Every structure is written in structure tokens, then in C-alpha cells.
Amino acid sequence: MSVYAGAVQDLIDELGRLPGIGPKSAQRIAFHLLKVPREDALRLARAISEAKEKVSFCERCFNIAEGTLCGICTDERRDPHVVCVVEESRDIVAVERTREFRGRYHVLQGAISPIEGIGPDQLKVKELLARLEPEGITEVILCTNPNIEGEATAMYLGRLLQPLGISVTRIASGLPVGGDLEYADELTLGRALEGRRSFES
Amino acid sequence: MSVYAGAVQDLIDELGRLPGIGPKSAQRIAFHLLKVPREDALRLARAISEAKEKVSFCERCFNIAEGTLCGICTDERRDPHVVCVVEESRDIVAVERTREFRGRYHVLQGAISPIEGIGPDQLKVKELLARLEPEGITEVILCTNPNIEGEATAMYLGRLLQPLGISVTRIASGLPVGGDLEYADELTLGRALEGRRSFES
Numbered sequence: 454m455s456v457y458a459g460a461v462q463d464l465i466d467e468l469g470r471l472p473g474i475g476p477k478s479a480q481r482i483a484f485h486l487l488k489v490p491r492e493d494a495l496r497l498a499r500a501i502s503e504a505k506e507k508v509s510f511c512e513r514c515f516n517i518a519e520g521t522l523c524g525i526c527t528d529e530r531r532d533p534h535v536v537c538v539v540e541e542s543r544d545i546v547a548v549e550r551t552r553e554f555r556g557r558y559h560v561l562q563g564a565i566s567p568i569e570g571i572g573p574d575q576l577k578v579k580e581l582l583a584r585l586e587p588e589g590i591t592e593v594i595l596c597t598n599p600n601i602e603g604e605a606t607a608m609y610l611g612r613l614l615q616p617l618g619i620s621v622t623r624i625a626s627g628l629p630v631g632g633d634l635e636y637a638d639e640l641t642l643g644r645a646l647e648g649r650r651s652f653e654s
Numbered sequence: 655m656s657v658y659a660g661a662v663q664d665l666i667d668e669l670g671r672l673p674g675i676g677p678k679s680a681q682r683i684a685f686h687l688l689k690v691p692r693e694d695a696l697r698l699a700r701a702i703s704e705a706k707e708k709v710s711f712c713e714r715c716f717n718i719a720e721g722t723l724c725g726i727c728t729d730e731r732r733d734p735h736v737v738c739v740v741e742e743s744r745d746i747v748a749v750e751r752t753r754e755f756r757g758r759y760h761v762l763q764g765a766i767s768p769i770e771g772i773g774p775d776q777l778k779v780k781e782l783l784a785r786l787e788p789e790g791i792t793e794v795i796l797c798t799n800p801n802i803e804g805e806a807t808a809m810y811l812g813r814l815l816q817p818l819g820i821s822v823t824r825i826a827s828g829l830p831v832g833g834d835l836e837y838a839d840e841l842t843l844g845r846a847l848e849g850r851r852s853f854e855s
Contacts, residue, residue, distance in 0.1 A: 460701075460708040461718055467701040470694075472686045473679055483705070484744055485673045487718055488763075491706055493671075498702040500661075500668040501687060505695045507661040508688055517662055517688055543685055562689075 515560040515577045517542045525558060532556040535592045540564045548596060564602035565609055573609060592620040599626045716761040716778045718743045726759060733757040736793045741765045749797060765803035766810055774810060793821040800827045
């Protein structure tokens with residue numbers, strides 16, 4: 454329903470194209486932007502343009518970067534021989550938060566999804582293979598999401614990398630810490646059982 | 655947590671200021687904008703600037719308008735003597751959708767809320783009073799939301815307008831059409847009973 458005048462409807466339409474923003478939210482945000490002081494709204498417009506201008510992707514790992522290499526790839530304290538493969542740049546944030554990983558990353562920029570027509574060629578897989586030798590990578594941790602697409606991607610990469618003599622691991626699936634057996638779904642509990650380890654005291 | 659480089663974090667911060675956008679959504683939208691083609695992201699930035707430039711508020715009713723008067727105020731087929739008072743421009747869309755109302759509107763740009771420190775002076779109340787005589791307004795429909803703030807605003811306006819010899823009505827509260835008695839909350843059902851009408855066959 455476009456009952457609004459041109460510029461307002463244009464704004465609602467553009468906002469509605471963002472992920473997770475439905476028509477109602479788009480309308481709400483548009484009216485919010487029309488109501489706030491001019492400089493506040495323009496600051497958002499500017500932040501978008503500037504991010505598009507300054508930010509691109511790391512030439513090595515395809516993380517977001519202001520420059521040719523990202524902050525992690527330029528950090529010399531990181532171990533260059535271990536690479537954690539993730540689907541998106543935002544997954545790096547999640548892994549970094551654990552403070553458990555001190556190697557480098559490789560961002561696939563997606564996951565294999567036959568339904569959406571995304572195969573290995575649409576992902577940064579070739580680019581990962583090209584890094585192995587020059588960087589002396591000895592271990593690859595497959596850190597894609599534990600869902601159908603992520604598992605398929607991990608499976609594909611595992612089969613591709615293992616014959617090359619690289620140590621390939623997959624992050625564990627199981628009950629979340631602080632979780633409750635009673636509320637765990639069967640799949641997760643099944644994975645937790647499957648992935649059981651010998652008890653260490 | 656700001657693990658991102660400057661321009662990306664700026665974008666996430668600005669997006670996070672929008673209503674209904676939490677930190678997670680802001681991050682998700684930011685990465686989406688970084689990933690889409692340049693022109694797509696810039697089209698949103700431009701839509702914001704253009705809306706801020708072109709769109710202001712109707713001088714008469716405070717609806718959004720590209721020009722001094724809004725589309726409804728300039729429409730000569732609308733009855734100028736009946737005015738529907740709403741809180742926000744977006745409420746006009748909801749009323750228009752019913753096709754039940756052919757008068758004009760008055761947008762208060764908010765509702766009375768002591769908690770948020772919003773009193774009648776922060777709303778377009780003076781401006782409503784100033785319209786009454788010049789426009790020959792004979793009926794005012796109080797169409798503010800049926801919540802605490804909206805009711806308080808309706809109450810305030812009703813007391814203000816009725817002594818002026820204007821017919822003041824309030825929209826009905828009650829069960830939604832297609833609703834179910836069993837699932838109605840007590841307040842709504844109470845209102846539905848209170849507002850009962852003589853049966854017409």
C-alpha cells in the first residue's frame with residue numbers, strides 16, 4: 454500500500470529491503486527518521502556512504518577490512534598456521550569473544566545451499582585452497598554453523614582438505630553450557646551423546 | 655563490544671539508534687549493507703537524505719507532507735468540518751485503510767505521557783484549537799490509541815473541546831472483529847460490555 458508521497462515511500466521501500474525489516478518496521482523507522490533532527494538522520498546516511506567507501510574485504514581472509522588486510526591478518530602475534538573457517542565476518546566476532554583462538558580466519562562469505570543455488574564456486578573456497586601452501590597452513594578448524602547448510606559446507610571442505618595432509622577439525626555440537634537436558638532437542642542431545650568424551654577428573 | 659574498525663562500528667552504532675533495532679540486528683544490517691552492491695547501499699543513504707530534504711510536516715494538520723500542505727488537506731473532496739485526531743502520521747494510514755472516514759486529520763505528534771515528561775504543550779494541541787474556528791470544525795473524533803497514554807490524551811482533549819460546543823467522540827473499544835471471547839483480556843471484554851449498543855436486526 455503506497456499512500457505516502459514519493460520521498461517517504463522511497464525511504465520505506467529502501468528500508469524494507471534490509472534483512473529482518475518488514476513493512477511495518479520500515480514504516481516505523483521511516484517516520485522516526487522524518488521526526489528526528491536533520492543532523493541525526495543525515496549522520497546515518499553518511500555512515501552508510503562512508504562504510505561503503507572505506508570498508509572492503511581483506512585480500513587474504515575476506516573478513517571486512519579498512520585497507521587491503523584486516524586487523525587480524527596484520528596482527529603478527531597471531532599463529533598463521535592455524536585457520537578457522539567461518540561463514541561470515543560476524544562469526545569472527547563470536548569466536549574472538551571466546552578468547553580461545555589465536556590463529557587466523559577465512560571467511561567463506563556464505564554456506565553451501567542447493568535451495569538458494571549457492572555452491573562452492575560462490576564461496577571463497579578456491580581462495581582458501583590458494584592460502585594453504587604459501588602460508589604454511591597445517592590445521593583448519595571448520596567453524597561453520599551447526600545447521601544443514603553449515604554442516605554441508607563443513608563436510609565438503611573436510612573432504613577437500615583432508616587428502617592434502619592438513620589436520621581438519623570440526624567444532625563440537627552438544628548441549629549449551631548452562632543448558633538443561635530436559636529442554637534439549639533430540640538432535641542436540643543426540644549430538645552431545647555422539648560426541649561424548651572420556652571423563653577427566 | 656567494538657571489535658570492528660571505525661567506519662563499520664560507526665554504521666552499527668547509527669543503525670542501533672533506530673527504533674526496534676537491537677545491537678544484533680544493527681550488526682546484521684551493517685554487514686548486509688557492506689555486502690550488497692555499492693549502488694544498493696547508496697540508494698538507502700540517498701533515500702534518507704532526500705526524505706529529510708523534501709518531506710516536512712503539513713502546516714495545517716502536521717501529517718507528513720512534501721510541500722506546505724499534505725495530500726489530505728489539499729484534497730477538496732474531503733469534509734473540512736470533521737477532524738480525526740491521531741497521535742502519529744502512521745495512524746492516518748490505518749484510518750484511511752478503513753475507507754470509513756472522509757474528513758480531515760490532526761496529528762498530535764505524540765500522546766500525553768507523564769512518565770516520559772510529555773504534556774499537552776509538547777503536542778500539537780494549541781494548533782488544533784487554532785484550527786477550530788477558521789475551518790468551521792463541528793466534530794472532532796478522538797482517535798488516539800486505546801492505551802494509557804492515548805486514553806489520557808483523549809480525556810484531556812475531550813474536556814478541552816466539549817465546552818467549546820464541538821461534538822466530540824471517542825473511537826470504540828471492544829472485541830476485535832473475528833476475535834474470540836475466550837481469549838479476550840478482561841479489560842477489552844469490560845470495554846466491550848460497557849460500550850454495548852441496542853440490537854439492530
